[in-house]
Structures are given as structure tokens and as C-alpha cells.
Amino acid sequence: MNEVVAHHAAVPADGEAKAVDAEVSRARPRALLADDHTLVREGLLRLLAGELEIVGAVADGRALVSAAEQCQPDVILVDVTMPLLNGFDAARQLRRLCPRGRIIFVTVHAEPDYVHEAFRAGAHGYVVKTAASAELLLAVREVLAGGMFVSPGLVHEPWVGAPEGEGEGELSSRQREVLQLVAEGRPAREIGDILGISRKTVEFHKARLMRALGLRSVAELTRYAVEHGLVSGR
Structure with missing residues (x-):
């Protein structure tokens, strides 16, 4: 499924209301999300739509990279395990193709190696799915303000460090x-x-x-x- 699904808020018929809605839309940060589970994508959309302008929702890593390059969103939500291109390698490409985008991993994986690898790949936030309803909006606000966010149950580990350099790691x-x-x-x-x-x-x-x-x-x-x-x- 490589199709980017765009979502737009309904615009009232009244001219003044249109102007207000347009101003609000321009003021909201733009978000792109990727998860290969339809129900998860729909849940994230419902959770974020009131605060962010959702510019796309995709189901695999390659569609994510393509959409991010085209849309240049402010925040990018990505799962670890996705078809065609996993979240770690997608994040490495996003650092180059969408440098302004703040990357937040939203995943079931809470193991130390996964969290560490996410930040090495260029993440600004890491939220476990079991806590997403309570933590995701907090994470979005924090990373858009220039900070980092990790689900509180994981913060005892020194996750956040400098991203890896080009060519580092065991495999290219x-x-x-x-x-x-x-x-x-x-x-x-x-x-x-x-x-x-x-x-x-x-x-x-x-x-x-x-x-x-x-x-x-x-x-x-x-x-x-x-x-x-x-x-x-x-």
C-alpha cells in the first residue's frame, strides 16, 4: 500500500468561518505518520487530528520516505517494523531528505537495543504503543519545541546521543x-x-x-x- 492518504478538515460554508479555519490550519504543525496496521493508523489519526494537520498516512517505509520528501512535514511518526523499509533505515533517509522533520517512533518494542538504535538513526522521540494515548501528544509538543521525549518507563537508560555518522555500523x-x-x-x-x-x-x-x-x-x-x-x- 504505497498510496498516501491525505486528511483535510471540513470547511464551513460561511466566509468568515472559512478564513478562521484557514488561519488555524496554517498555524498547526504538519504531521505524517506510517504504520502497516490500518487500525493503528486510524487510532493515531483520531488522537492527533485535533492538534496537528495530518498531511498523510502510509503503510510502508518506502512510501513514508517518498511522502516526507514531497510534503516536508514538521513531525513524522514512524513504526519500527514496516514492509519494504523498516523504520530505522527510513529515519536515516529522512534525516537527509526531510531535515526539518522531527521523528518520533511509535512502536511496541520497548527493548533497550531498539530504543538505542532509534536514536542512533536520528529519532527525536520514542513512545511505546501501550502508552501512546497518554504520551503521544506530550511527545509531539516536546520534540516540536526542540526537545527529546522517551516514554517515562524507559528514561533510566542513556538513550539520547548523537546520531550515527554515514557508513557507521556493521552493515551498509x-x-x-x-x-x-x-x-x-x-x-x-x-x-x-x-x-x-x-x-x-x-x-x-x-x-x-x-x-x-x-x-x-x-x-x-x-x-x-x-x-x-x-x-x-x-
């Missing part, structure tokens, strides 16, 4: 992209079409990342991707 950005798509069960030709590279280049990256991780099979690659939140284990 391209290798992580190939890893996720392989773990999703996509054949090399389809992966090449998605990434705009040849099938041989896909196989090259696949072989390189298997050597880097010390893995020997697609099953082991898939297990690694699930354990690191790149694909869903469901």
Missing part, C-alpha cells in the same frame, strides 16, 4: 535494505526492481552481508532480521 544502508527484502521472502529480481539495481548486484550484497554477519542461509538471515526488528515475526 544498501545491505540493510537487501537484508530486509530477502527476509520478507522477495526474489532477487523483485528486490532489484524495488532498489533500482541489477539482480547480480542484489546477489552480491546478499553474499557480502551473509559473510559480515557470519550467516549461511536465508533462514538465518530471516531470523536475524526478525530479532533486530527489520521484519515482523508474526
